[in-house]
Amino acid sequence: MRPAPPAPADKPIKLSKKGPAKVFNTVPTKEKIVFVTIDDGAEKDPKFVEMARELRVPFSMFLMNDAAKTNYAYFKPLQALGNHVQNHTLTHPVMRSLGPEAQKQQICGDQSILVRQYTTKPYLFRPPYGMYNMATQEAAASCGIHGIALWRESMQIHDMQYDDAGKKLHPGDIILAHFRGPKELKGSTMTQMFAALLKHITKQGYTVARLEDYVRPPA
Template identity: 85%
Template sequence: MRPAPAPPADKPIKLSRKGPAKVFSAVPTKEKIVFITIDDGAEKDPKFVEMARELRVPFSMFLMDDAVRTNYGYFKPLQALGNHIQNHTLNHPVMRSLGPEGQKRQICGDQSILERQYATKPFLFRPPYGAYNLATQEAAAACGIHGIALWHESMQIHDMQYDDPAKKLHPGDIVLAHFRGPKELKGSTMTQMFAAMLKKIHKQGFAVARLEDYVRPPA
């Protein structure tokens, strides 16, 4: 794949400590770039680590503790490649079904574990199923997270689902994928799914950029 252009010095998404966390599903840009995000963490395929090392395609990992706790170490080589670790709750509830304190427990609990395991402080949150409300935004902010990242496309097994009825990517779109294996992918592997996603992105003339290079955390 062609490399992404250098990110702008003035990051287009600016997060603030004031008020609820900012919600976004794309990055304002005219460049033909998209951003890959990978959720959960249940599948821990060593061949995907090899693939990531070889291709050096950036992605963001939104990790959920119930999925990653069996092997926290798996994600450290991926992090060492420059791929950021972000927050995705303790055990993947529908956030809107929880009260404010329940939402805070989910986000702050995962935040504490991710900080301890990966020596990093996530500044983005992804609500499971994309379901959130104002209490989610306020809970994220209370846990030190001021951005909520949604998506416009999601990668399934070999096909991509689009918000756009024309089934096209748009500059700045966020693409959702998951750490999944043959059981969830009907026999396909994580590496096969990722390769199919890259092929679809490349075919439409897009490059893959690092989401965190376009988001400015609060000072």
């Protein structure tokens, strides 16, 4: 895969401390780049760490505590490669089914653990199942998170699911994948899924950039 272009000095997505968290599922750009995000943290395949070291393809990790807590250390080598850790709740509930205080507990609780484990403060949040409401946006902001990153495509074992009826990528699209193994991937491994994902991307003439290089957190 060809390298991504240099990150822009003026980051196109600008987050603010004023008001509820900003929601986005794509990044304004004319470059043929997309952004890979990987959720949850259930599967902890050592071979995927080796693959990440070899390929150096950037991705963002949205970690959910109930999945990640069996081995927080697994994600540290991936973080050391420059892949950011972001927030994905404590227990993966449908956020809009919860009241404001329960939503805050889910986000702030995960935030506290992630800060402690990875010595960095996440500034993006992903609501489970992509479901949220204004209370979610306000809860995220109250926990110090001012961006909610959704997605336009999702990787399902070997095939990509597209929001677009034309079934194609667009510049700046955010892609969803998961830390999953053979049990969830019908016998396929995490590395096989990721290889298939990269094949879909390169076949359409795109490369992968780091999402956080295009998002400016509030000062």
